[in-house]
Amino acid sequence: MKAIDMDTWLPSLITKTPQDGYELAVKLSRVAVKLTQPDAAVRDKLRPEYAGDSDALIAVSQVVATNFATVAAANNYWR
Amino acid sequence: MKAIDMDTWLPSLITKTPQDGYELAVKLSRVAVKLTQPDAAVRDKLRPEYAGDSDALIAVSQVVATNFATVAAANNYWR
Amino acid sequence: MKAIDMDTWLPSLITKTPQDGYELAVKLSRVAVKLTQPDAAVRDKLRPEYAGDSDALIAVSQVVATNFATVAAANNYWR
Amino acid sequence: MKAIDMDTWLPSLITKTPQDGYELAVKLSRVAVKLTQPDAAVRDKLRPEYAGDSDALIAVSQVVATNFATVAAANNYWR
Amino acid sequence: MKAIDMDTWLPSLITKTPQDGYELAVKLSRVAVKLTQPDAAVRDKLRPEYAGDSDALIAVSQVVATNFATVAAANNYWR
Amino acid sequence: MKAIDMDTWLPSLITKTPQDGYELAVKLSRVAVKLTQPDAAVRDKLRPEYAGDSDALIAVSQVVATNFATVAAANNYWR
Numbered sequence: 001m002k003a004i005d006m007d008t009w010l011p012s013l014i015t016k017t018p019q020d021g022y023e024l025a026v027k028l029s030r031v032a033v034k035l036t037q038p039d040a041a042v043r044d045k046l047r048p049e050y051a052g053d054s055d056a057l058i059a060v061s062q063v064v065a066t067n068f069a070t071v072a073a074a075n076n077y078w079r
Numbered sequence: 080m081k082a083i084d085m086d087t088w089l090p091s092l093i094t095k096t097p098q099d100g101y102e103l104a105v106k107l108s109r110v111a112v113k114l115t116q117p118d119a120a121v122r123d124k125l126r127p128e129y130a131g132d133s134d135a136l137i138a139v140s141q142v143v144a145t146n147f148a149t150v151a152a153a154n155n156y157w158r
Numbered sequence: 159m160k161a162i163d164m165d166t167w168l169p170s171l172i173t174k175t176p177q178d179g180y181e182l183a184v185k186l187s188r189v190a191v192k193l194t195q196p197d198a199a200v201r202d203k204l205r206p207e208y209a210g211d212s213d214a215l216i217a218v219s220q221v222v223a224t225n226f227a228t229v230a231a232a233n234n235y236w237r
Numbered sequence: 238m239k240a241i242d243m244d245t246w247l248p249s250l251i252t253k254t255p256q257d258g259y260e261l262a263v264k265l266s267r268v269a270v271k272l273t274q275p276d277a278a279v280r281d282k283l284r285p286e287y288a289g290d291s292d293a294l295i296a297v298s299q300v301v302a303t304n305f306a307t308v309a310a311a312n313n314y315w316r
Numbered sequence: 317m318k319a320i321d322m323d324t325w326l327p328s329l330i331t332k333t334p335q336d337g338y339e340l341a342v343k344l345s346r347v348a349v350k351l352t353q354p355d356a357a358v359r360d361k362l363r364p365e366y367a368g369d370s371d372a373l374i375a376v377s378q379v380v381a382t383n384f385a386t387v388a389a390a391n392n393y394w395r
Numbered sequence: 396m397k398a399i400d401m402d403t404w405l406p407s408l409i410t411k412t413p414q415d416g417y418e419l420a421v422k423l424s425r426v427a428v429k430l431t432q433p434d435a436a437v438r439d440k441l442r443p444e445y446a447g448d449s450d451a452l453i454a455v456s457q458v459v460a461t462n463f464a465t466v467a468a469a470n471n472y473w474r
Contacts, residue, residue, distance in 0.1 A: 114184055389468070
């Protein structure tokens with residue numbers, strides 16, 4: 001997972017491809033966590049916990065789905 | 080996290096950039112908590128608990144995603 | 159929290175400002191609880207429990223976010 | 238809570254007022270439960286449990302909010 | 317609950333009535349479970365568990381609500 | 396479950412049929428898990444756990460429902 005530059009991390013919702021849009025949705029999902037828990041050391045400690053817990057993985061997938069809906073609409077579904 | 084002036088905390092859903100819109104979504108997510116638990120001392124005590132709990136962090140990210148969908152639509156996705 | 163007159167508690171989804179719309183979203187979120195648990199004494203007993211529980215506060219914020227999306231769309235985002 | 242006639246319980250999503258629409262959203266939320274647990278005796282036994290549990294009440298409110306979004310859109314927000 | 321023919325189980329999102337649309341939403345909710353747990357014997361064993369658990373019933377109702385939103389939009393709300 | 400080629404796994408949201416669209420929604424739901432837990436061995440170990448847990452199965456169905464809403468909108472509901 002790449003680190004996110006927090007100065008200008010969201011210049012646009014427009015992406016070239018659906019797959020780029022999905023990656024943006026993943027990024028949008030992670031930033032909320034970062035803003036709520038700004039301490040990188042704490043986040044690094046939590047990561048293996050939820051990455052090994054199926055309930056948490058499904059919940060992450062739910063957040064990504066919600067953000068992907070927004071990004072897809074922004075891009076008029078790349079039609 | 081900046082304190083939120085509760086007199087007129089939501090003059091508009093329109094923001095200049097997507098990133099400002101995301102910050103507004105975070106604010107919208109926090110206000111519901113503030114209205115349900117108005118006691119700042121209780122909220123301050125709860126903060127470290129959920130900021131160190133991955134399930135809670137993912138749930139926060141879900142709320143922000145839902146509010147960001149609204150703000151993004153309001154801004155016609157900053158197209 | 160003001161008591162909600164249940165005779166005609168929802169005359170319209172249209173509000174003057176975004177902030178009024180957010181307050182309507184909070185109201186919409188509370189009415190479902192009231193209809194499911196009509197006994198005010200039970201609700202009053204539950205309140206301090208969830209108001210002191212971060213998971214519950216985040217869940218409340220999720221409901222408000224969902225209702226706010228509806229109210230905001232109804233008001234064409236107060237553009 | 239009134240019993241729901243399951244023969245033709247959903248003739249239309251159109252309602253006269255927003256408040257009627259909200260009541261329809263509550264009904265939509267209950268039917269899924271009824272279809273999954275058709276035994277009225279079991280449902281009656283479960284009712285006091287969740288009606289006295291704040292997490293369950295908030296979850297019910299979330300379902301109603303989701304259904305209300307649909308009913309409100311169907312009615313063009315009663316504008 | 318009727319068995320779902322998995323060869324062509326979703327020919328269209330268009331239904332004659334809102335009630336048919338709701339039933340399609342229930343079907344959509346069940347197929348995801350079926351694809352994740354293809355073993356009918358395991359699903360049959362799980363069924364009484366969640367059908368007797370109010371949290372699970374409310375969660376099922378949430379999934380149906382989300383799918384019903386899609387089916388209703390597809391049918392232009394049967395207006 | 397077929398393995399997902401992660402190089403270009405999402406060329407388009409457009410599908411021929413609603414059923415293909417549903418399968419794409421399932422795929423979208425799985426990729427978020429894959430990106431959060433890239434180790435296939437860990438995912439394989441988690442699979443039987445959640446496939447035998449009704450709460451997890453319902454949560455998976457919720458994610459698929461959210462993604463299906465996006466895919467269906469992208470395809471103008473295959474009208």
